Amino acid sequence: MKPTPPRLADRLLQWLVAPQLMESLLGDLHEEFDYQVGRISIQRARWRYWREVLGFVKPRFIRRPKSQYSTLNTMDMLRNYLKIAFRNLAKHKTFSAISMLGLALGMASSLLIMLWVQDEKSVDAFHANKQQLYRVYMREFFSGQLQGVIWTPGPLADELKRSVPEIKYATPHEGVGNQTFSVGDKTYKQATNAVSADFFKMFSYKLLQGTPEAALKDKNCLAISRSMAETFFGSPEAAIGKTIRFDNRKDLLVTAVFENTDQRSTLQFDCLLSWEDYIEENEWAKGWGSTNPLTFFMLRSDADPARVEAKMKHLLDKFNRDEGKPQPTELAMQPFHEYYLNGNFENGNIVGGRIEYVRLFTIIAVFILLIACVNFMNLATARSAKRAKEVGVRKVIGAARLLLIGQLVGEALLMAFLSVILAVLFVALSLPAFNSLTDKQIILPVNALSFWGVLVGLALITGLVAGSYPAFFLTSLSPVRILKGTFRFDKNSIWLRQGLVVFQFALSIILIIGTVVIYRQVAYTQSKNLGYDRENLLYFPLEGDLVSNYDLLKDELTKLPGVKQVSHMTESPASSGFGTESINWPGSDPNNRVRFTPVGVGYDFVKAMDIKIREGRDFSKEYATDTTGFLINEAALKVIGYQQPIGKTLNWGSSKGTIIGVLKDFHFQSLHTAIRPMIAYLRTKERSGNVIVRIEAGRTSETVASLEAVCKKLNPKFPFTYSFTDQTYARQYKSEQIVSTLSNYFALLAIFISCLGLFGLSTFTAEQRTKEIGVRKVVGASVASIVSLLSQDFLKPVAVAIMIGSPVAWYVMNRWLQGFAYKIDMEWWMFALAGLLAVGIALLTVSFQSIRAALVNPVKSLRSE
Numbered sequence: 001m002k003p004t005p006p007r008l009a010d011r012l013l014q015w016l017v018a019p020q021l022m023e024s025l026l027g028d029l030h031e032e033f034d035y036q037v038g039r040i041s042i043q044r045a046r047w048r049y050w051r052e053v054l055g056f057v058k059p060r061f062i063r064r065p066k067s068q069y070s071t072l073n074t075m076d077m078l079r080n081y082l083k084i085a086f087r088n089l090a091k092h093k094t095f096s097a098i099s100m101l102g103l104a105l106g107m108a109s110s111l112l113i114m115l116w117v118q119d120e121k122s123v124d125a126f127h128a129n130k131q132q133l134y135r136v137y138m139r140e141f142f143s144g145q146l147q148g149v150i151w152t153p154g155p156l157a158d159e160l161k162r163s164v165p166e167i168k169y170a171t172p173h174e175g176v177g178n179q180t181f182s183v184g185d186k187t188y189k190q191a192t193n194a195v196s197a198d199f200f201k202m203f204s205y206k207l208l209q210g211t212p213e214a215a216l217k218d219k220n221c222l223a224i225s226r227s228m229a230e231t232f233f234g235s236p237e238a239a240i241g242k243t244i245r246f247d248n249r250k251d252l253l254v255t256a257v258f259e260n261t262d263q264r265s266t267l268q269f270d271c272l273l274s275w276e277d278y279i280e281e282n283e284w285a286k287g288w289g290s291t292n293p294l295t296f297f298m299l300r301s302d303a304d305p306a307r308v309e310a311k312m313k314h315l316l317d318k319f320n321r322d323e324g325k326p327q328p329t330e331l332a333m334q335p336f337h338e339y340y341l342n343g344n345f346e347n348g349n350i351v352g353g354r355i356e357y358v359r360l361f362t363i364i365a366v367f368i369l370l371i372a373c374v375n376f377m378n379l380a381t382a383r384s385a386k387r388a389k390e391v392g393v394r395k396v397i398g399a400a401r402l403l404l405i406g407q408l409v410g411e412a413l414l415m416a417f418l419s420v421i422l423a424v425l426f427v428a429l430s431l432p433a434f435n436s437l438t439d440k441q442i443i444l445p446v447n448a449l450s451f452w453g454v455l456v457g458l459a460l461i462t463g464l465v466a467g468s469y470p471a472f473f474l475t476s477l478s479p480v481r482i483l484k485g486t487f488r489f490d491k492n493s494i495w496l497r498q499g500l501v502v503f504q505f506a507l508s509i510i511l512i513i514g515t516v517v518i519y520r521q522v523a524y525t526q527s528k529n530l531g532y533d534r535e536n537l538l539y540f541p542l543e544g545d546l547v548s549n550y551d552l553l554k555d556e557l558t559k560l561p562g563v564k565q566v567s568h569m570t571e572s573p574a575s576s577g578f579g580t581e582s583i584n585w586p587g588s589d590p591n592n593r594v595r596f597t598p599v600g601v602g603y604d605f606v607k608a609m610d611i612k613i614r615e616g617r618d619f620s621k622e623y624a625t626d627t628t629g630f631l632i633n634e635a636a637l638k639v640i641g642y643q644q645p646i647g648k649t650l651n652w653g654s655s656k657g658t659i660i661g662v663l664k665d666f667h668f669q670s671l672h673t674a675i676r677p678m679i680a681y682l683r684t685k686e687r688s689g690n691v692i693v694r695i696e697a698g699r700t701s702e703t704v705a706s707l708e709a710v711c712k713k714l715n716p717k718f719p720f721t722y723s724f725t726d727q728t729y730a731r732q733y734k735s736e737q738i739v740s741t742l743s744n745y746f747a748l749l750a751i752f753i754s755c756l757g758l759f760g761l762s763t764f765t766a767e768q769r770t771k772e773i774g775v776r777k778v779v780g781a782s783v784a785s786i787v788s789l790l791s792q793d794f795l796k797p798v799a800v801a802i803m804i805g806s807p808v809a810w811y812v813m814n815r816w817l818q819g820f821a822y823k824i825d826m827e828w829w830m831f832a833l834a835g836l837l838a839v840g841i842a843l844l845t846v847s848f849q850s851i852r853a854a855l856v857n858p859v860k861s862l863r864s865e
Contacts, residue, residue, distance in 0.1 A: 057346040091298040106372020107423035113365035123340040127204040133336035136295040139348035148345030154285035165301035169198035172697040183232040184247040190270040194278035209240040216274045223256040223272040248351040248717045254818045266340045288319040288322045289582045367507045374500045375756045405471045412467020416459040443695045501797040504754040509805030511747035513832040517813040540689040540722040544715045556710045562696045562703035565608035570600035570689035573725045582653040600683030602711030616646045616661030619682045629660040636677035755845045798842045802835045
C-alpha cells in the first residue's frame with residue numbers, strides 16, 4: 001500500500017537527519033509542535049520542507065492548512081519556550097554550568113567592585129551643605145618650584161571671614177591625636193581634634209544633645225561622641241553639662257553630644273576641643289609663619305566660587321611681606337566632598353589621588369563583566385555546532401527566524417537572570433570577607449529599588465549582548481547546508497572568536513602585569529631602607545607627670561633589660577607634617593622660600609633612631625652650647641648650600657644657632673613624598689611629643705611589660721599606650737596594600753573566566769575538526785602531534801594578546817608609579833613573567849580538551865560525521 005504523505009515526510013526527515021538528532025528532537029517537536037511553529041501548521045511545515053529541501057513543487061496531496069492550526073496562545077508559547085530552554089540547560093549540564101559560573105563570577109566581581117566604588121564616592125557626601133563646603137590649600141614657591149600644600153596658617157580661617165564677604169563660616173581643623181580624659185576612676189584615650197565654633201554650623205554631624213550655636217562657643221568647652229558619652233556618663237543625656245578632666249590638667253564642660261562618626265566621613269574624631277583652648281597651649285598656631293592646621297569654609301548660597309577664589313588668591317601677600325617674604329603664596333579652594341578622593345598635587349594643582357583607584361577599579365569591573373560576556377559568547381558559539389541542526393529542522397518545519405532569534409536570545413536572558421541570582425548569592429556570601437579586606441562596612445542595598453533596577457538592567461544587557469551573536473548567526477544559516485552537514489563557520493566568524501580571545505587575554509595580561517608591579521611596589525615600601533632602623537622601635541606619648549619626670553623616666557627605662565636607647569621627639573618617628581618657613585641663613589635668597597620640617601629632640605636621639613651621621617656629631621650634655629645648636633639632614637644642606645656646614649649659622653626667626661651635625665637623609669614621611677629639608681633642635685624644657693625606645697630583638701613582650709610598669713609608677717593617672725614604628729609606617733600604605741590584594745583576586749578571576757572562554761573555543765574547534773582528527777589518526781598521526789596541532793591555533797591569539805596588553809600595562813602602571821617619590825623600575829622580567837603565565841595557563845586549558853579529542857577512537861569520529 002502506498003504510504004500516506006505525512007509518513008513519507010517523516011521518513012525523508014529521518015533519511016536526511018542523523019538518527020541521534022531525530023531521537024532527541026522529533027519527540028519534542030511532535031509533543032509541542034503546534035506551539036513551536038507559531039502560525040504555521042503541520043501541513044504547511046511539511047509543504048515548506050518539500051519546497052526548500054527537495055526542491056519540489058507543492059504536491060497535490062498536501063492540503064491548505066486549517067484555521068485551527070494558526071491560532072496560538074502567547075502565554076502557552078512562552079511557557080513552552082521556557083520548558084525547552086530548561087531542557088537544553090539540563091541536557092548540556094557541563095556547558096550550562098560553565099557558562100553560568102563564568103557569568104556569575106563576572107557579575108559578582110563587578111558588583112563587589114561597584115559597591116566599593118559607590119562607598120568610596122559616598123564619603124563626605126552626607127553633608128547637607130556639601131555644595132558650599134570647601135577646603136583651602138596653598139600654592140607656594142619653594143626652591144623655584146610651585147608646590148601644593150594642604151597645611152595652612154592657624155589664623156587663616158578668621159581672616160577669610162573678615163576679608164571675603166561671601167564666606168559665611170570658616171574653621172581651622174587640627175588633629176590633636178589620642179588624648180587622655182577621665183571622669184572619676186574612668187580614664188581613657190580618645191581621638192581628639194580642635195576646631196572653631198563654626199564647625200557644627202558647617203558640617204552635618206548629627207547633634208544628639210546641644211545646639212550648633214552653643215557647642216564650642218566658649219573656652220573650656222568640649223563636644224563628645226555618643227560612644228564617649230556612654231563610656232564616661234552612661235548616656236548622651238547624662239553627659240550634657242557635666243565636666244570631664246582633660247589631660248589631667250584642666251576641666252572641660254561638655255556642651256554637645258554628637259552621633260559617632262562613621263566611615264563615610266573623612267574627619268574622624270571622638271571629641272572636639274575649642275580652637276581657643278588649643279591655641280592657648282600652642283602659641284605657634286597664632287602666627288602666620290608656621291603651618292599645620294587644615295582650613296575649611298562654607299560659602300553663602302548665592303556666592304560664586306570662581307569670584308571667591310579670585311578674591312582669596314593673594315590674601316596672604318601682606319602677611320608674607322610682614323614676615324619679610326615678598327614671594328607670594330597663592331590660596332586656592334577645593335570642594336570638600338572631593339577632598340577624600342583628590343589629594344595629590346603636581347605643579348601646585350590637584351591632579352588626583354584615591355580617585356585613580358576608583359577609576360581603575362571601575363574599568364576593571366567593566367572589563368571583567370565584558371570578559372564574562374565574551375566567555376559566554378565563546379561557549380554559546382561552541383555549543384551552536386550541536387544546535388545548528390536543531391535550528392535547521394525548526395526552520396524547515398516552518399519556524400520564523402524572528403521567533404528562533406527570540407527563543408535563543410531568551411535562553412541567553414534566562415541564563416543571565418539565573419547568573420544574576422547566583423552572583424547576588426556569591427556577593428552576599430563574600431561580602432563579610434570583602435569588608436574585612438577593604439576595611440569597609442558595605443551592605444547589600446536590598447531595600448533600594450535602584451539596586452534591583454541595576455541588576456535587572458545588567459541581566460538584560462548581558463543576556464542580549466551574550467546571546468545576540470549565536471542567535472543571529474545560527475538563524476542566518478541555510479537549512480540545506482545545515483541538514484546536509486556541509487556548513488562550516490566562515491573566516492569572519494573565526495576572526496571574531498579569535499578576536500574575543502585576544503581581548504580576554506590582553507586584559508588578563510594587563511591585570512597580571514599590574515598585579516606584579518603593585519605587589520613589588522608595596523613590598524618595596526615595606527622593605528626600603530628608610531635611613532633609620534624602624535624595627536624594634538616603639539614610642540609612647542610624653543604626657544602627664546612624665547614631662548616633668550622625663551630625666552627620671554629615662555634613667556629608669558635605660559636600666560631595664562631589653563632597652564638599648566631612650567630619647568624623645570616632638571613628632572612620631574614615622575610621620576611629621578609640621579612645617580616652618582622662618583629658617584634663613586647668611587646669604588640666603590629671600591625670594592627663594594624653603595619649608596623646613598622642625599623636630600624637637602632629646603639627647604641620644606640619633607642613637608635611638610639609628611640614623612647615620614654624615615659629618616659633625618649628635619647633641620651631647622658635654623657641650624652647653626648645644627641648646628642653640630641644630631642638626632640638619634642632607635636635603636636641608638643641599639638647599640642651604642654650605643660647603644663646610646659645621647659651625648655655620650642658621651637663624652630661626654629671631655633665634656640664632658649653629659649647625660653641629662649633618663644627618664644622612666632618612667624618611668620621616670611616606671614614600672609618596674620626597675625627603676624634605678629637616679632641622680632638629682635640642683628640647684630640654686617644655687618637652688612634648690613622644691618618648692622613643694629602642695629595644696632588643698626577640699624581647700618585645702617582656703620589655704613592653706617593664707615599660708608599662710615604670711610608666712604607671714611615674715604617671716599613674718594616664719593609661720600606658722604605645723605604637724611600633726614599623727606598624728605605623730605600614731599603615732601609611734594601607735590603600736596600596738588593599739589595592740594590591742584586590743588586584744590579585746580580580747586578576748585571578750579574570751584569568752579563570754578567560755580560561756573558561758578558551759576552554760569553550762577549544763571544545764568548539766575539536767568538534768569542528770572531529771573528522772580531520774580521525775583521518776590523521778588513521779594515517780598514523782600520534783596523539784602528541786595532534787595535541788600540538790590543536791594547541792598552536794590558540795597560542796597565536798595569546799601571543800597577539802601579549803603584544804597588545806604589555807604596552808598598555810606599561811603605560812597604566814607607569815602613571816600609577818608617578819604617585820610615589822621613591823618607586824621601583826618596571827623591568828623586562830615582569831612582562832616576561834606575565835607572558836609565560838598566560839601561555840602556560842592557555843596551554844593547560846587547551847591541552848585538556850586537545851588530549852581528549854586526540855584520544856577518541858577514529859572509527860567513532862569518522863562514523864559520527
